[in-house]
Amino acid sequence: MLVRARSMLLVALALSPSACTKKKDDAVDLAGLRPITMEIVVVDDDFDPFAKPAGTLPESVSVRAEERLSRSGFPATFQYAMLVKKPGETYVQAKERFSPWLSTLPLPAGRRFVLGDVMEDDETGEPRPIGLRTYVVAGEAIVTHANVVDAIVLEDDGKGPIQPPAVLVTLDAVGGERFHAATREHVKERLAIVVDDKAMSVPLVQSPIPGGRVSISMHGTDDRAVAEARRLAVALRGKSR
Numbered sequence: 001m002l003v004r005a006r007s008m009l010l011v012a013l014a015l016s017p018s019a020c021t022k023k024k025d026d027a028v029d030l031a032g033l034r035p036i037t038m039e040i041v042v043v044d045d046d047f048d049p050f051a052k053p054a055g056t057l058p059e060s061v062s063v064r065a066e067e068r069l070s071r072s073g074f075p076a077t078f079q080y081a082m083l084v085k086k087p088g089e090t091y092v093q094a095k096e097r098f099s100p101w102l103s104t105l106p107l108p109a110g111r112r113f114v115l116g117d118v119m120e121d122d123e124t125g126e127p128r129p130i131g132l133r134t135y136v137v138a139g140e141a142i143v144t145h146a147n148v149v150d151a152i153v154l155e156d157d158g159k160g161p162i163q164p165p166a167v168l169v170t171l172d173a174v175g176g177e178r179f180h181a182a183t184r185e186h187v188k189e190r191l192a193i194v195v196d197d198k199a200m201s202v203p204l205v206q207s208p209i210p211g212g213r214v215s216i217s218m219h220g221t222d223d224r225a226v227a228e229a230r231r232l233a234v235a236l237r238g239k240s241r
Helices: 089-102 173-185 224-238
Strands: 001-002 007-012 019-023 038-043 060-071 075-084 112-121 129-144 148-156 167-173 191-194 198-201 204-205 213-217
Touching: 007 167, 038 173, 075 089, 089 112, 089 129, 112 191, 129 173, 129 191, 148 224, 167 173, 167 224, 191 213, 198 213
Parallel strands: 001 060, 007 204, 112 198
Antiparallel strands: 019 148, 038 129, 038 191, 060 075, 075 129, 112 129, 148 167, 167 213, 191 198
């Protein structure tokens, strides 16, 4: 099955998106909130772990293909594995079904799988996760949650097409320079923004990004997405209890 990827573009974030407004989120309910992990790492789209038949696939798992631009700027086809979630199954439960099989697939040294949601619009037009898919990432993290000095929520300002909420993360000087250098080195490649071992977004680097700020977009525009953004921002700022 070939699907056309809706590529996210990672662009300079010196200014907030025009369709969003900054929101304070200190009033978010912190009950049960725990510290989280965050890392940004390079996606290795040159290696295809599914180029050869993977043998018998586990229940609900299929190998699919997506078409998007390669580093040379020409359309190319890339493969990934997808697991369809069972009714009522959480991300963690689906991951526990998926990961044992993935661990049997050989990857080059320094590569590993990370998983992200596969989204589909429901009857109200809101995107909902219907499954998990694979990405292959390479090398050490460019930056991590240890480099975060601030995180704020950007919500839709109501003046144009509705935009999903996002968390605008400010990095420290070391992290900002590492991120700038990495985006300079990996133009036309994808980076994975991984929160608690889950790829939240996998944008394409269009140009080097100075300024030390990164945006993490939520899925959806409803109250659930806004609440998720607020809790993420608070946790990244280290205000969990």
